[in-house]
Amino acid sequence: MARLKHLIQSLSAGLLTAGLLVVTVGPAHARVKPKDGVQAVRELRFDPQAAVEGTTVTGTVVLTSPAPAGGVSVEVWSNTSYGPNVSVPRWVTVAAGRTTATFPATVYSASTPSVVRPSAYLGASRATGKLIVVPPTFATGPTWVRHGAVTEAAVGIGTAPNSDGVTVTLSTGTPGVSVPATVFISPGSRGAVFPVTVDGSASLSNPGAITATWNGIEVRTTFYIGY
Incomplete structure (x- = not known):
């Protein structure tokens, strides 16, 4: 903890001297925030x-x-x-x-x-x-996901009408990769986010794919897995 406090103080020395930052070091975290009264x-x-x-x-x-x-x-x-x-x-x-x-x-x-x-x-x-x-037409992402982590991806319906909200069905056959079965795009919205979970067993050598289906239309995107 002493080393962490010293590092933060060293990096923030100029701002602390100018009165712009308050640095708080506790048992489990260090937090840097604008000093009270300073515009932020x-x-x-x-x-x-x-x-x-x-x-x-x-x-x-x-x-x-x-x-x-x-x-x-x-x-x-x-x-x-x-x-x-x-x-x-x-x-x-x-x-x-x-x-x-x-x-x-x-x-x-x-x-x-x-x-x-x-x-x-x-x-x-x-x-x-x-x-x-x-894009202007129905499509899904992503093109890249992180190995052993959850990547935030997006799906969009482009310029299609969306007065009541739409549900898009998702699937993937890529080993070690999972996506939710559906994602809901709120009324009036053009798109929504969904998680792509990649566990440690997923191959780094081969690309994966996600299929999205909505309104009788099926689209497929290919993604790569990396660190």
Whole structure:
């Protein structure tokens, strides 16, 4: 515990000196958070939470307290340097006296349903939001899963009507890999997430596959297993 405390203090020395961080070391954990009274970003969210390729959704950054005179600029990153292409403004300004600001998030490409997690930064604080991106037609992911772990995958119905919600049936014949029998996409939504569980017996040499069925349509995706 003494070594852990020393490491955290060393890494955070500059921020501690500036009064920006509070570091708490307990019996089972170490926690770094913005110091009370220091402006921080608390939340990043998207509405709707699932978007089709070629559309734009609304992102919202939420601060821990109202912005001071002159406003506060929050840095935003899409975190999509590979795979899906989501564009967000580099900076979002929260007006004085406000705790929130909205911005556009445009999905330029999404060949396979995926979960992306853009981030917002302010000083030493960070918030990450989940956004499901899907192609215009019924499809399922993922293209890669982690060996011995659970990977978050997505399925999407594209631009098809969804007033009442839809249930998609899932299956896989890949040894050592399991998926839920069904996944429900909420009314009005374009997609949903589901877990892909890969145990230690799964082969790293051969690709696996997941089949999704909905409305009489069957689609199949091939994925690779890695560490």
